[in-house]
Amino acid sequence: xxxxxxxxxxxxxxxxxxxxxxxxxxxxxxxxxxxMLDDINEVLxxxxxxxxxxxxxCREGICGMCSQVIDGVPHGGMDRTTVCQLHMRVFNDxxxxxxxxxxxxxxxxxxxLVVDRGALDTIIQAGGYTSCHTGGVADGNAxxxxxPTAEYAMDAAExxxxxxxVASCPNSSAMLFTGAKVAQLxxxxxGEVEAKRRVNMMLEAGKELGLGNCTNHYECQxxxxxxxxxxxxxxxxxxxxxxxx
Amino acid sequence: MAIFxxxxxxxxxxxxxxxxxxxxxxxxxxxxxxxCVHLLGNSTVFFGAGAINAYAEHLHSLGPLVWVFRLAMLxxxxxxxxxxxxxxxxxxxxTPEKNVQIKRLRTGFAAQTMIVSGLVLLxxxxxxxxxxxxxxxxxxxxxxxxxxxxxxVFIMVASGFKQVFTVxxxxxxxxxxxxxxxxGFQSFFQTLGLNNDRSxxxxxxxxxxxxxxxxxxxxxxxxxxxxxxxx
Ligand code: FES
Numbered sequence: 001x002x003x004x005x006x007x008x009x010x011x012x013x014x015x016x017x018x019x020x021x022x023x024x025x026x027x028x029x030x031x032x033x034x035x036m037l038d039d040i041n042e043v044l045x046x047x048x049x050x051x052x053x054x055x056x057x058c059r060e061g062i063c064g065m066c067s068q069v070i071d072g073v074p075h076g077g078m079d080r081t082t083v084c085q086l087h088m089r090v091f092n093d094x095x096x097x098x099x100x101x102x103x104x105x106x107x108x109x110x111x112x113l114v115v116d117r118g119a120l121d122t123i124i125q126a127g128g129y130t131s132c133h134t135g136g137v138a139d140g141n142a143x144x145x146x147x148p149t150a151e152y153a154m155d156a157a158e159x160x161x162x163x164x165x166v167a168s169c170p171n172s173s174a175m176l177f178t179g180a181k182v183a184q185l186x187x188x189x190x191g192e193v194e195a196k197r198r199v200n201m202m203l204e205a206g207k208e209l210g211l212g213n214c215t216n217h218y219e220c221q222x223x224x225x226x227x228x229x230x231x232x233x234x235x236x237x238x239x240x241x242x243x244x245x
Numbered sequence: 246m247a248i249f250x251x252x253x254x255x256x257x258x259x260x261x262x263x264x265x266x267x268x269x270x271x272x273x274x275x276x277x278x279x280x281c282v283h284l285l286g287n288s289t290v291f292f293g294a295g296a297i298n299a300y301a302e303h304l305h306s307l308g309p310l311v312w313v314f315r316l317a318m319l320x321x322x323x324x325x326x327x328x329x330x331x332x333x334x335x336x337x338x339x340t341p342e343k344n345v346q347i348k349r350l351r352t353g354f355a356a357q358t359m360i361v362s363g364l365v366l367l368x369x370x371x372x373x374x375x376x377x378x379x380x381x382x383x384x385x386x387x388x389x390x391x392x393x394x395x396x397x398v399f400i401m402v403a404s405g406f407k408q409v410f411t412v413x414x415x416x417x418x419x420x421x422x423x424x425x426x427x428x429g430f431q432s433f434f435q436t437l438g439l440n441n442d443r444s445x446x447x448x449x450x451x452x453x454x455x456x457x458x459x460x461x462x463x464x465x466x467x468x469x470x471x472x473x474x475x476x
Contacts, residue, residue: 072348
């Protein structure tokens, strides 16, 4: 099939960006979105032109590197699908496709579709870990954790840190990302110890990084490729209140 | 990468993102409670002049308590508005440049226009207070009753709502109130973490119904008066 792509091109964080149009004359429905872009880049290379820069790594939906706003939705709006797992069969011949980077003050554009998501690392560094000494390697089942709790923590831990929650949020808030980590650790015995400090420090980091405030649009959950639930934001709020009291 | 430096001591509820969200939710729910009580009080108008005037006299007889209540309301309102504006400004600063194409999957019109509906409501409340509380001469018919030392509330309300323009202003004001509350009500539960993944859609639906009930409850008064159904 034939597609017309409108791709955001920008040379650096302080440069002026613009949408540029490219023809994709021979797209296979079996290709992934990133393979389709690889084809475009191959042509650009042979023409001696600057290729389209985009982030990717595993290409199997687990690393969280791929990050593109496709037709106005981070990851393209397919339920629980990263860009790398989005396949061209969902497009139709003749479609115009808009491809843009994540846009938030906290995510400066490096080049074209690549943004610096170091802000998310900074939030984790502020408290998304446990630092209590647990001694030597314990017996696998020495620490009893109920199945519902383990499942809950695993659901929260599904976050791959791609930043789609920030990109989809009208306020560029990272509350789903922050909430998932706070919730995951707060329900586990190892994480509970530092729960109070963690929630405050992680929230403060988000504020200092210029991320916005959550106003309950729930766009984050809708665009999250892992379907991380906004119930973790409610849990974050509960943890904050607990820390406050 | 930014280096994170704040110490826990500097972090207060008035600075924290979630802290201020909770302040918005708590002041918001108190204002919603007022909206409900005010509607119940207003509905005495359906029982005629005697009923609403008696209700007004009863409130009046509370004396200084009325002023305590008014100051508390003013405080709630001020806090809700100031933090609302501050958070909105921060949120737009967090997204200085937007994508060319933006498609929203889940949020709605009411949620995206909270600042607009909020500011319209502020203007409406100022107008409403000047009209019915301050009773600015010329804005309405204020007949002083020597016996009760009060304005005849029924005449004031009924004459006001015989004018098409006034009724229109009140109806438009209430549409914005309904929009604001239809997002605000469910937001309260999420913000205080009083929900879970199963109750969230339920609170969302209740929130919309709440907005509609408040809308029809309030606009029924001017509409029934202008169509001559309340005498
Ligand atoms: S490239 Fe790893 S998740 Fe898409």
